[in-house]
Amino acid sequence: MREKDEMRVEEIGYASVRGLLHEKSGLPNQDAYSVKRYKFGTILVVSDGLGSKPFSAHGAKSVGTAVDKAVQIWNGYKEKDIRLLLPLVVSIWNLEIFPYAQKDCCATCLFAIVSNDGYVYLGQLGDGSIYLSLDHELQLLKEKEDDFTNVTVCMGSFTGYADWSLKKIFVGHRPFGMVMMTDGVSETIIEDRREAFIQLLYKRISACENLSERNNFIYQVLSKWNPVNAGDDRTLICYRRR
Template structure:
């Protein structure tokens, strides 16, 4: 029997608390009969309806995965047009350029194929059999401007990969920029590995979620202005 260890939480940044603005981050964890989906989205602060946009990202990825599965697709690239189309319909009648948001997702299918996708800022760390990797680094971008789901120039703006995990242990950690950009670069891998270790020691999802919540609440106050969201997953 495979064991899944899941934990997630999101906290509003100090700036949004002060100005009584909503948390512009969103996340979704959904367990289908055919696999487990994780989604994290960071609404762009300059957009008046970015919180709506990030919520719509989560719903759209979930719906896209279901349609993609119904048609027995294997190619992750076929997911992308579905996500964009569904998101555009979901935010209607609001203009897309008022609902900008990033998109990070991980989907582990029941045959242990791991699908990863990222558009915009944030980080996806993943490990298959203790080999830690980062899907996309900041250096992969040619510009400092964040690309959101509302403003892609081409599908090449997405970072995509598919990993065949077989019977190996799979770990994934998705985090918005409010977490990823404030980690000390030389210790990011250490942070992620320690997080997975500590979450694995917890008895249930409530304890794991509380641990992540406390971690995000006590984040470095120098960088506490941003909303902070983190979703962690392990299957062994």
């Protein structure tokens, strides 16, 4: 996906691969992603279904649909308070997962909306990471806690909107980049090498000719993950605006 809009060029690549532990257990890839481009902007979503829940793959897929539909409704209103988007996302997700119970469809929700009004809206519920690079600075939406102490925060189990990490950032027409990843990626990258990893992704994404090349490139990166840390499903969206 490479779109020119006046001065801007958007480059996006994305892929998801099944974890080795899921392969061994005969489970499907329980991660999901969604990338949609509209006149008002671009919506990016990644979601990680909780491995222990019977319909978490369906829950994760429904997260992408729910965010997409919710943003289209939310965008129709003048007031762009990101907090007002959340009840819509949750309600539509509940409709999407029906007839299954919330507890059986637990999944994380990480979204980014690149709006043509010059703002980027970020939201995260549960594990994973969203990095945003702007003006040579790398920002992380949510700092990770211990993996084993926060396993239950996800769609279907969250207790309030305080569980969400939210951010609205003005980017105007400046170039910027984002990398969104499920925890199968974010928790297995060496901590002090994360920035270098992201910069290399941007560089390689920009060198690709088209969407197919970019997606294939991301797929290759995720597929060739060090096997000792490839147990979990891995999903990544790399976005760059130049």
